[in-house]
Amino acid sequence: MNGSKPKLVFISPVFLFPNDAGGKIRSTNILRGLKGGAFHVTLLSAATPEQARRWSKEIAGVCDEFVPWQPAPHRPMWRRAFDLLGSLPVNVANDRTRPGMDAVRKLAQRPDIDLMVFDFVHSAVLRPAVLRARSTCFTHNVEAEIFARHAQQARGPHRRWLWSSQHAKMAQFEGDALRSFDSVIAVSERDARFFKDAYQVAESYAIPTGVDLDFFSYQDPPAVDAATPPTVVFTGSMDWAANIDGIQFFLGQVWPAVLAARPEARFVIVGRNPPASLQALARSTSNVEFTGFVDDVRTYVHKAHAFVIPLLVGGGTRIKAFEAMAMGCPVVSTAIGIEGLEAEKDVHYLERDDPSAMADAVLRLLADGALRDGLARRARQLVEERFGHEKAARVFEDICLRTLALPAAAQAA
Structure with missing residues (x-):
């Protein structure tokens, strides 16, 4: 541990702004709550120079240091279709870019980094084989379960086969990846139990789902009238x-x-x-x-x-x-x-x-x-x-501190 505060790196395979998806909203609120707390926070993510300039104020509000890597060019659907033949799930393969892997490896080599947080299990595809720092994975879903449910809902044998194939690949990847981290942070007690029972993840914890109560302020539901139809x-x-x-x-x-x-x-x-x-x-x-x-x-x-x-x-x-x-x-x-x-x-x-x-x-x-x-x-x-987002961030921070305090044997496991 270095300096007055331990240094935490938060690795996001996608740029978090604008907050136009649930995962981005959740991660942004966690980072906003972490800043100024127990850790010095570095955000490492894909971002173009234009994105970094446009969203500089928002970035400054969630981290002490921002390190971007250049996003890979958009791949057309016909090229992504070839990923179906690979060993990785298609959405994981899409996140495996050389700039991302190089950026994570470079930062991981810094001796002053104490903890690396990988956002979504997909980002584990960017992880180097050896990490000096402790590590945790922030999982927003049981990803294999999503593929299994798509297979159940799919119409026609070809679509069912496709989703079933992706489910098998994701279950293998997700289990292997999560076991490689010192701890796993889930978004519900249900998910945390699943990771322990199905994947034998020893250190699996849950945070509450947090919401920004000031931003999402309350108003009584409107009346149904001519001005506001149902x-x-x-x-x-x-x-x-x-x-x-x-x-x-x-x-x-x-x-x-x-x-x-x-x-x-x-x-x-x-x-x-x-x-x-x-x-x-x-x-x-x-x-x-x-x-x-x-x-x-x-x-x-x-x-x-x-x-x-x-x-x-x-x-x-x-x-x-x-x-x-x-x-x-x-x-x-x-x-x-x-x-x-x-x-x-x-x-x-x-x-x-x-x-x-x-x-x-x-x-x-x-x-x-x-x-x-x-x-x-x-x-x-x-x-x-x-369920205020500040409470969720405090629980998240506590899990990160507990991860740093794990005995050496747990880190090596």
Whole structure:
């Protein structure tokens, strides 16, 4: 350990700004909470000079030192298809770039570095064979579980084979990678137990899902009136397969029943890069709007009467659920959409998996102001008491300090 504070390096294979995905939001909030605490924090990530200049203020707010590497050129889909033949899962292979590997190796050789935090298990592909410093992996999901769920939901034997093949590769990679770290930090107790039981990870810990309670300020749900017609909202990156599957499910099996009862209802989907196929599906129904990327989701959520999380596939925890609860928008979710979050159904949110039951729950929220207000206020109280991002950062910091204090035998294991 060197100097007055131990030095922590946080390695992100993607540039964290803008915060347009759940993983970026979570990592940014953790870093923001770590800065000024027990560690001197270095952020090491892919970033172009233009990104570093444009987001310099935000970068300075999350670290004491920023070390970028040049991102690899975008690879067309036809070239990425060849990764299907390799031993690595396709999303891991995409993160294995020479500039990234060189940057991690160079920093890892510095004698003053005490702890290296690899963000997402994918970033383990950048790790050198030997590390001087202690190491931990910050896992946002059980990645193999996501592939397994895609295989279960896939239509047709070829798609099932593809997802099953990727699941097998990810299970092998994920287990091997996580066992190579001194500790693993999960985003739920469920995931932490899985890593211990399935992968024999000895030091596996969980942090709470944190939300910025000041930024995502509370407002009572709006009344349904001429100025604010009944509105349902979803937020999330629309280039992520799980979100695409979930919105296909909602548009195809839930939304028609909502419209049949409330033809004036609106569904607003807030998120970057919606695929053409999903936009075509939306055009085949009524009152559906894709916003694309927006700088601030709060305006859209505060104008809505229900926030839906219709996910059939996923892993880790969905930070969007607590953001909606913090803002006062009542949540309707599938079990997978709310998985890993310590909230009580029918008290803090409505949980429905069956399409007709989900439609009924949405319609209840559109019709019943007292139900909206009750769910919203109880949910906000829950996140205030237990899930502020500062608390999550303090737990994260404590795990990092415990990792530094592990006996030498545990480090060598």
